[in-house]
Amino acid sequence: xxxxxxxxxxxxxxxxxxxxxxxFHTDIVYKIDCRDCEASYVDQIDRCxxxxxxxxxxxxxxxxxxxxxxxxxxxxxQHDFDRENIKMLDEERMLNKRLxxxxxxxxxxxxxxxxxx
Numbered sequence: 001x002x003x004x005x006x007x008x009x010x011x012x013x014x015x016x017x018x019x020x021x022x023x024f025h026t027d028i029v030y031k032i033d034c035r036d037c038e039a040s041y042v043d044q045i046d047r048c049x050x051x052x053x054x055x056x057x058x059x060x061x062x063x064x065x066x067x068x069x070x071x072x073x074x075x076x077x078q079h080d081f082d083r084e085n086i087k088m089l090d091e092e093r094m095l096n097k098r099l100x101x102x103x104x105x106x107x108x109x110x111x112x113x114x115x116x117x
Contacts, residue, residue: 022049022086022088023048023049023050023053024048024049024050025048025049025088025091026045026046026047026048026049027045027046027091027092027093027098028044028045028049028088028089028090028091028092028098029042029043029044029088029089029090029091029092029098029101029102029105030042030043030044030045030049030052030086030087030088030089031086031087031089031105031109032053032056032070032081032082032083032086033081033082033085033087034073034079034080034081034082035079035080035081035082036077036078036079036080037077037079037111038110038111039073039079039111039112039113040109040110040111040112040113041069041070041081041112041113041114042089042102042105042106042109042112042114043102043114044098044099044101044102046095046098049086049088053083053086056068056070056071056081056083057083059071060074060075069113069114069115070113073113089101089105090105103116
């Protein structure tokens with residue numbers, strides 16, 4: 001048996017403005033869209049979103065044999081991703097729930113770059 005608080009501030013005040021900048025959120029599921037086609041990439045992180053976005057941007061310059069999915073798409077198609085308009089799809093502290101949310105959002109994508117289907 002678990003206790004879950006039904007009433008919270010967000011439930012009462014739906015028009016509140018998030019004073020915490022999007023790039024500093026943690027424990028989220030996010031989506032990055034390609035600027036040049038309908039491809040998108042969905043992932044979950046427990047770290048700061050800003051750190052993860054910087055890693056995606058800089059991964060193309062790393063001297064590695066194995067590239068990330070986003071880097072492969074950038075190299076093979078000469079496309080770039082819209083890092084200024086990243087969508088936060090879900091915010092969840094529990095990893096298992098975040099993973100389920102991630103898989104649900106991957107299934108909803110038109111042209112997903114994710115390897116998980």
